[in-house]
Amino acid sequence: MTDLLTESTSDPIPAYWYGLPHGYLPLDLxxxxxxxxxxxxxxxxxxxxxxxxxxxxxxxxxxxxxxxxxxxVQGCAIGLHPDDEGGFASSVLTFSTVPAPGVNAALALADLAVAAAEDPDKDVQPLELPCGTGFLAAETRRTVAPGRPPEEDGSLHEDPVWQGTIAVTGPGTSDIVVVQLVTPALELADEYRDVLLGVGHTVSFFDPSPAEKADGAGGTRPGAAADTANNPFG
The missing domain is CATH 1.20.5 (Single alpha-helices involved in coiled-coils or other helix-helix interfaces)
Structure with a gap:
């Protein structure tokens, strides 16, 4: 996993930080x-x-x-990795937040988890991540293919995709962080689930840069596990 620096001297301090797996390129939004x-x-x-x-x-x-x-969406990265047929599998990784002002973010997260679990097409499991409690929801769905021209009848072309979503919140924040991975490579759903879980383990509500500067070697950072998370793509 590779740390993604989400702070610069001219930008406001971000509400959360995360890491990107190998093979993912940040997209300019x-x-x-x-x-x-x-x-x-x-x-x-x-x-x-x-x-x-x-x-x-x-x-x-x-x-x-x-x-x-x-x-x-506040962050996006495009992934491209070799598949088993000599080609490449693509995926899109996004980061966003769901504001929960005036309410307990953990309770709002629990409501989201219950709503997701009631959908028979979704596989939902609770998660205990380094940054806090959350859940993972996975499903196969159809979505409009970006960049494809409309059909002759004017309808938009749709393709099946695997979609995995992690929602998590932590102490001292009123937002729910949503990490989502979407790929048309349905046959690699298990591998992409592992990638998504690895990314979820890097999410932190604490700025990791002071710790890196202090030890000079990128030591252990609060709420991030980029060095130990399992990355099936190496």
């Missing part, structure tokens, strides 16, 4: 307009035989960013 225009101009200048594929990638990126921003 607020790309500058000039960079997007430069990318569009670059694609226009590509040879015709490669332009179509590049355009599909750009549409996929635009669709993902639009969807994530509409759901107030």
């Amino acid at each position: 607020d790309p500058p307009v000039d960079q997007l225009m430069a990318l569009v101009n670059l694609i226009i200048g590509l040879p015709e035989e490669t332009r179509g594929q590049a355009e599909r990638v750009l549409r996929f990126y635009a669709g993902v960013v639009t969807a994530l921003n509409s759901h107030n």
Whole structure:
């Protein structure tokens, strides 16, 4: 696992921290307009035989960013890993929060867990993570494929995906942190469940950077277990 630094000198101090597994690249959810225009101009200048594929990638990126921003996602990473058939399996890892102002966040989390468990299509299990108590909910569902053109009748194309969700809260916070992993590689659901659990073990409500600076070698950090979490992709 690789620590992701979510704080900079110009940004506000984040409410939580987390680590990213190997093979995941953070996605810019607020790309500058000039960079997007430069990318569009670059694609226009590509040879015709490669332009179509590049355009599909750009549409996929635009669709993902639009969807994530509409759901107030604060962090996102795209994963790409070798599969058993010589190709690559893709996945999307997102981080967001559910505010629970004026109520006990742990009780709100319990209500969410009960609601999830009542869905017969979901597999729900309680979790005791280093940062606090939470739960994991997993299901196979259909979702709109970002970047795919509409069907002839105008309907949007949908694909089956495996979706795993961890919800957790900790002391001193009124928010519920939601970590979600989605992949179309249904045959690798068990492996991606392990990845999601590993990420859940890195979530911390305490800034890990002071401890790293103190010992100079990235020692044990409050609420994070990035060095010991099981990562099936190595």
